Amino acid sequence: MLEIRDLGRTYGPVTALAGLDLTVRKGEFVGIIGRSGAGKSTLLRLINRLVEPTSGRIVFDGLDVTALRGAELRAWRRRAAMIFQQFHLIDRLDVITNVLVGRLSQVGRLRTWLLAFPPAERAMAVEALERLDMAERALQRADRLSGGQQQRVAIARALVQEPDLILADEPIASLDPLSARQVMEALARINREDGLTVLCNLHALDVARTYCSRVVGIAEGRLVFDGPVTGLDEATIRRIYGDEAAIPKDAPQDAAA
Amino acid sequence: MSSDAVRLFETRRAEQIAARRRQTALFGVVFLAAFAVSVVVGEVSLERLATGLPRFFAYIERTLPTLSLATLGADLGRWFWNFEGWLRLLFDTILIAFVATTLGVIGGFLLSFAAAKNLVANPWIHHGARRFLELMRTVPELVFALFFVFAFGLGPMAGVLAIALHTLGVLGKLFAEINENVTAKSLDGVVAAGASFDQVIRFGVVPQVLPGFVSYTLLRFEINVRSASVIGFVGAGGIGQELMFVINQFIYTDISAILLMLIVTVALIDLGCEKLRHRLIGQESLK
Numbered sequence: 154m155l156e157i158r159d160l161g162r163t164y165g166p167v168t169a170l171a172g173l174d175l176t177v178r179k180g181e182f183v184g185i186i187g188r189s190g191a192g193k194s195t196l197l198r199l200i201n202r203l204v205e206p207t208s209g210r211i212v213f214d215g216l217d218v219t220a221l222r223g224a225e226l227r228a229w230r231r232r233a234a235m236i237f238q239q240f241h242l243i244d245r246l247d248v249i250t251n252v253l254v255g256r257l258s259q260v261g262r263l264r265t266w267l268l269a270f271p272p273a274e275r276a277m278a279v280e281a282l283e284r285l286d287m288a289e290r291a292l293q294r295a296d297r298l299s300g301g302q303q304q305r306v307a308i309a310r311a312l313v314q315e316p317d318l319i320l321a322d323e324p325i326a327s328l329d330p331l332s333a334r335q336v337m338e339a340l341a342r343i344n345r346e347d348g349l350t351v352l353c354n355l356h357a358l359d360v361a362r363t364y365c366s367r368v369v370g371i372a373e374g375r376l377v378f379d380g381p382v383t384g385l386d387e388a389t390i391r392r393i394y395g396d397e398a399a400i401p402k403d404a405p406q407d408a409a410a
Numbered sequence: 411m412s413s414d415a416v417r418l419f420e421t422r423r424a425e426q427i428a429a430r431r432r433q434t435a436l437f438g439v440v441f442l443a444a445f446a447v448s449v450v451v452g453e454v455s456l457e458r459l460a461t462g463l464p465r466f467f468a469y470i471e472r473t474l475p476t477l478s479l480a481t482l483g484a485d486l487g488r489w490f491w492n493f494e495g496w497l498r499l500l501f502d503t504i505l506i507a508f509v510a511t512t513l514g515v516i517g518g519f520l521l522s523f524a525a526a527k528n529l530v531a532n533p534w535i536h537h538g539a540r541r542f543l544e545l546m547r548t549v550p551e552l553v554f555a556l557f558f559v560f561a562f563g564l565g566p567m568a569g570v571l572a573i574a575l576h577t578l579g580v581l582g583k584l585f586a587e588i589n590e591n592v593t594a595k596s597l598d599g600v601v602a603a604g605a606s607f608d609q610v611i612r613f614g615v616v617p618q619v620l621p622g623f624v625s626y627t628l629l630r631f632e633i634n635v636r637s638a639s640v641i642g643f644v645g646a647g648g649i650g651q652e653l654m655f656v657i658n659q660f661i662y663t664d665i666s667a668i669l670l671m672l673i674v675t676v677a678l679i680d681l682g683c684e685k686l687r688h689r690l691i692g693q694e695s696l697k
């Protein structure tokens with residue numbers, strides 16, 4: 154169980170996130186929605202500790218995540234796998250090595266420096282790729298792949314981390330509709346089959362409606378909605394996206410950032 | 411509304427351009443002043459140039475042997491009487507450059523990560539690394555070589571160490587600057603997976619910066635071959651030591667023979683390195 158209490162982060166005068174409380178149970182698929190600059194990315198990056206909080210606490214199954222340092226922090230990052238809008242793969246390395254980045258915290262230093270991962274690790278990476286229909290491309294350079302394929306490689310990287318949580322930051326915002334569907338379906342399948350908790354930032358409301366059991370709305374760094382998708386009526390949507398956003402009834406379709 | 415924004419933008423832009431002009435003008439004035447002072451202090455005068463230039467050419471002429479078409483083979487043989495010996499010295503020189511470049515690259519590689527602001531949060535570490543690299547860079551190779559000849563005696567070891575330290579200073583800084591241009595994207599992806607600092611370097615940084623590192627290393631090797639041939643002047647081994655000897659002993663034709671071999675060797679190495687470098691860069695742009 155992930156418990157977030159009074160979490161806040163400021164950048165100088167800018168408040169990216171303030172006083173956020175959120176509890177997520179194991180196996181939930183939570184969609185986080187909000188307009189650009191609302192603080193969605195900040196929230197996920199805080200959970201992985203890519204960003205330090207200026208206030209509040211994050212506790213996971215009794216472990217105080219905000220207090221972790223050094224090796225413990227790295228161990229936590231392995232458990233809270235991130236997926237990024239821009240994939241964040243290493244362009245000049247092949248797909249399999251990119252997936253094996255997810256195993257770095259489990260493999261000896263010298264082996265990682267020589268890119269000499271043990272066969273068992275390689276097998277694990279290939280199997281993860283296989284689940285995402287990407288095993289064929291294992292030996293290609295990552296920058297030769299399409300956006301959707303790169304994102305599936307990034308999901309494979311997250312999978313081999315053997316995480317407890319998947320934190321997906323607008324995973325489909327730079328993808329075409331078909332690739333977007335493949336990626337969302339992959340996340341849904343992992344959530345279902347592995348019982349992994351998924352927190353997913355989304356721009357498009359209809360995507361949240363299709364895949365998320367629960368939706369969290371953030372506006373100007375504050376939580377303004379938390380409930381089942383069915384609770385998303387027009388008034389709530391206005392609260393999340395702001396009044397001046399004249400949103401048609403079935404919400405912004407365009408996933409572009 | 412929008413015309414307000416345009417007006418605001420235009421005033422700001424004009425201010426920016428004016429500021430830049432002022433800066434350029436100031437720079438120009440400073441440059442001219444510095445140039446004038448240098449001319450006076452350095453005793454640069456056209457008169458001296460006019461009297462000195464003929465002497466320069468006379469010296470070069472004196473080093474050239476007399477060759478005649480009839481006895482060309484024998485003449486050349488006499489000119490390059492120590493061809494094999496000099497070749498061996500040239501080879502020594504290249505070896506000095508090679509070993510020194512290798513050592514310098516290793517040191518520069520390791521320090522470049524400590525000297526990159528985006529990789530090291532602790533300001534003490536990256537400032538410390540920066541200052542150290544600066545020091546290694548600003549001390550001329552010849553000065554290092556003098557120290558090392560004093561410490562370790564005459565011979566190539568002093569040359570190797572001198573060039574290696576200077577190379578470390580130069581490449582460490584250049585490498586650090588490449589490191590600072592690494593995109594946060596590739597770093598985030600690796601950090602978020604729970605990698606340790608050295609693993610972040612290995613995966614998030616090294617693959618991206620390696621082509622640049624290789625290119626600078628080859629360029630530096632070219633430069634080091636030239637340095638290695640001069641560094642012998644203070645007794646630090648290689649062809650330079652021999653060149654200094656024949657100059658001091660006024661063995662004129664030997665001077666031209668050695669210089670000719672040196673120029674050809676350096677040119678060949680320059681060409682080779684350049685070819686290799688361009689091939690590597692070409693590969694980059696193909697990506």
Ligand SMILES: Nc1ncnc2c1ncn2[C@@H]1O[C@H](COP(=O)(O)OP(=O)(O)OP(=O)(O)O)[C@@H](O)[C@H]1O
Pocket residue numbers: 164167168169187188189190191192193194195196
């Ligand atoms: N590194 C940073 N430095 C300064 N300000 C930042 C930084 N990161 C985020 N912010 C600010 O914090 C606020 C929240 O940013 P965040 O990236 O979390 O928004 P978001 O909801 O993910 O937006 P988007 O949908 O556009 O990705 C914004 O106002 C942003 O400008």
Ligand SMILES: [Mg+2]
Pocket residue numbers: 193194195322323
């Ligand atoms: Mg974002």
